[in-house]
Amino acid sequence: xxxxxxHPSTLxxxxxxxxxxxxxxxxxxxxxxxxxxxxxxxxxxxxIDIRSNVGEKKxxxxxxxxxxxxxxxxxxxxxxxxxxxxxxxxAASVYSTLTFGKGTMLLVSP
Amino acid sequence: xxxxTQTPKHLVMGMTNKKSLKCEQHMGHRAMYWYKQKxxxxxxxxxxxxxxxxxxxxxxxxxxxxxxxxxxxxxxxxxxxxxxxxxxxxxASxxxxGARETQYFGPGTRLLVL
Numbered sequence: 001x002x003x004x005x006x007h008p009s010t011l012x013x014x015x016x017x018x019x020x021x022x023x024x025x026x027x028x029x030x031x032x033x034x035x036x037x038x039x040x041x042x043x044x045x046x047x048i049d050i051r052s053n054v055g056e057k058k059x060x061x062x063x064x065x066x067x068x069x070x071x072x073x074x075x076x077x078x079x080x081x082x083x084x085x086x087x088x089x090x091a092a093s094v095y096s097t098l099t100f101g102k103g104t105m106l107l108v109s110p
Numbered sequence: 111x112x113x114x115t116q117t118p119k120h121l122v123m124g125m126t127n128k129k130s131l132k133c134e135q136h137m138g139h140r141a142m143y144w145y146k147q148k149x150x151x152x153x154x155x156x157x158x159x160x161x162x163x164x165x166x167x168x169x170x171x172x173x174x175x176x177x178x179x180x181x182x183x184x185x186x187x188x189x190x191x192x193x194x195x196x197x198x199x200x201x202a203s204x205x206x207x208g209a210r211e212t213q214y215f216g217p218g219t220r221l222l223v224l
Contacts, residue, residue, distance in 0.1 A: 032210035043200065043215040044153065051210050089152050096141065096207045097166065100152035 002027040004092050006101025013080050014109055021104045023090035024072040032093035033066060033073045038103075039086045047088075048075070080108045114216035116201050122222045125191060131219045133184040133201030139214075141207030142184040144176060145200040147218070153200055159184060160207030191223045 003026040013019050023033075031052035036044035050057045050064045050073065057064050061080075066073040077084060085108045091098040114135045123129050133142065141160045145153035158166035159178040173195075175187040184201055198218045204211040 034212065036215075043217045046212055046214070049212060093209060093211075095209050096158060096160070096204075096211070097155055098153075098213060103150070103152055 002030060002092055002094050002097075002099040004090060004099050004101040006090050006104060008104060009102065010105045010107070012107045012109065015080060015082060017080055017108075019075075019077045019080050019084070019106055019108075021075045021088055021090065021106075022072060023074070023092075023101050024070075025092040025099075026071070027092070027094050028068075028071065030092040030094050033064070034091050034093070034098070035064060035075050036089045036091065036100075037086045038089065044089060077106075080106075082108050082110050084108050114201055114203050114214055116199075116216040116219050118219055119217070120220045120222075122224065123188065123191065124224055125193075127191075128187070128189045130188065131186040131199055131201075131221075133186075133216055134182055135203040135214075135216075136182060137203060137214070138181075139203035139205055140181055141204045141211070142178060143202040143204075143213065144174075144184070144186050145202065145215075147198040147200055153215075157186075158207060165207060188221075191221075193223050196221055196223045 006023045034049035037047045038044045063076040087103045090101040117132045144156040147153045156170045157176045162178045177185040200218045201216040202213040204213045
């Protein structure tokens with residue numbers, strides 16, 4: 001089955017800095033890559049996603065890049081704010097199931 | 111309505127109890143999912159229903175029994191659970207259960223088994 005590795009497990013930045021979270025996947029058939037943000041005690045919320053026919057997608061301060069050849073994708077957050085502090089999960093989808101990475105706890109200090 | 115709702119928010123049950131978790135969506139989605147999430151871990155898929163039929167069971171113990179009465183509702187019946195089953199149970203839905211579909215999560219039910 002699919003295996004998704006996510007790094008780093010914890011990321012501490014200062015407000016205004018950029019943050020980058022990286023994921024690799026194993027199944028070349030994976031074709032959909034969402035990113036979820038989960039605040040403490042709350043539901044995972046989709047923040048951005050990318051499909052395999054696209055190399056990059058941007059939404060305001062958030063961008064995702066996909067390299068299908070290398071089987072890795074990354075989340076980029078610019079101008080971080082304290083409210084960006086949360087756990088971020090990458091995922092890869094084969095057919096109808098999502099396989100999640102282990103998560104990155106992002107801490108943004110004011 | 112663009113939300114998935116779940117009840118109850120919290121549940122405490124003994125190992126001999128029978129209880130049910132409920133999930134509802136009114137987005138017209140035809141695929142619904144149950145996930146289990148332990149603290150500081152990612153969600154783990156348990157079951158997938160597509161067009162009211164169980165399409166995936168990720169080798170979940172029989173003490174968890176899913177039910178999809180109609181396209182908007184998903185239940186998870188619990189019986190004879192173990193303390194290690196304590197977790198956040200998340201429901202999600204997507205358009206039809208096909209590839210490359212966005213899954214939308216409910217707020218979850220936090221379950222404690224004593």
